[in-house]
Amino acid sequence: IKLVAEIDTAKQIGLGIGSAELVYDTVQKKLRFKDQEAPLDEIDGKIELRILIDRTSVEIYANGGRVYMPVHHIPQDKDYRLSLFTRGGSAHFETEVGELKSIWN
Incomplete structure (x- = not known):
C-alpha cells in the first residue's frame, strides 16, 4: 500500500487494517500501530506511508524511510x-x- 495524506484540520488520520488501526496523531506528531510508536514530522503538510501486509506482520515505512x-x-x-x-x-x-506475488510459488 502506498498512502500519501495531506493534513488539513484532522487531529488524527489513519488506516484500518481489519480490526487494527495505524494512526498518525497530527498534534503529537506520532505514528502508532498496535503497541509500537514512533515520532514522525510532516513534510510540507503531508506524510507518505508504504505498508507491506503479510500473513504475520505489517511493515511500515514512513516519509521515505525516515521511520x-x-x-x-x-x-x-x-x-x-x-x-x-x-x-x-x-x-x-x-x-x-x-499485491505482491508469493516467494513460495
Whole structure:
C-alpha cells in the first residue's frame, strides 16, 4: 500500500487494517500501530506511508524511510479489510494498493 495524506484540520488520520488501526496523531506528531510508536514530522503538510501486509506482520515505512516500523500482526479471522479515516477534521488521501506475488510459488 502506498498512502500519501495531506493534513488539513484532522487531529488524527489513519488506516484500518481489519480490526487494527495505524494512526498518525497530527498534534503529537506520532505514528502508532498496535503497541509500537514512533515520532514522525510532516513534510510540507503531508506524510507518505508504504505498508507491506503479510500473513504475520505489517511493515511500515514512513516519509521515505525516515521511520521503519515492523510489527507482528496476525489479523483476526484473516480480516484484511482496509479503510481510511480521519478524526477531528479533514485530510486528503492518495492511495495505491497492489499485491505482491508469493516467494513460495
